[in-house]
Amino acid sequence: MSNSSNTVVGLLAGTVIGATLGILFAPDKGEKTRKRISEEAIAAKDKMTERASELQSQVSSTVSDKKETLDTQLENVVSNVSHKAEDVITTLEKKLKELKEKNKKLQKSV
Structure with missing residues (x-):
């Protein structure tokens, strides 16, 4: 961006x-000559003001797009982590159930 603006x-x-x-x-x-110089300076100032406004708009648009992309990626990460946590909980519940059954068998045999 700075290269372009330079x-x-x-x-x-x-x-x-x-x-x-x-x-x-x-x-x-x-x-x-003075009048022409003045007119050229005003025209150049107007061009620079217009270009600065365009650059500001582009930067604002880029930042907004990047924020939306980041928000979407963050939402996906949270969703994936939530699914993984659910999988871990389900697996732990199955293991706990198996351990309880083994424990019951051991208690009956003693």
């Missing part, structure tokens, strides 16, 4: 610098 910032900065240099070296009156 690239975008670099491209925007390059665009602004290039436009500014182009305007400065263009044969025009100072007032027109």
Whole structure:
């Protein structure tokens, strides 16, 4: 994500610098040049604001998706553990029943 945002910032900065240099070296009156620089700066600011908003939306969406995935995985783990616990309890009950029967037989034989 930071690599992508660095690239975008670099491209925007390059665009602004290039436009500014182009305007400065263009044969025009100072007032027109300042006005064009101001307009270009405002346009660049608007582009950066829009891109920042898009990045924020993407990050928010990604975090939300990852949270849902994590919640689903956690729910699956809890469900699996619950089933395993139920299996263990059932097995222990069977073993207890077998031990009780063996104990009864031993008590009768004594």
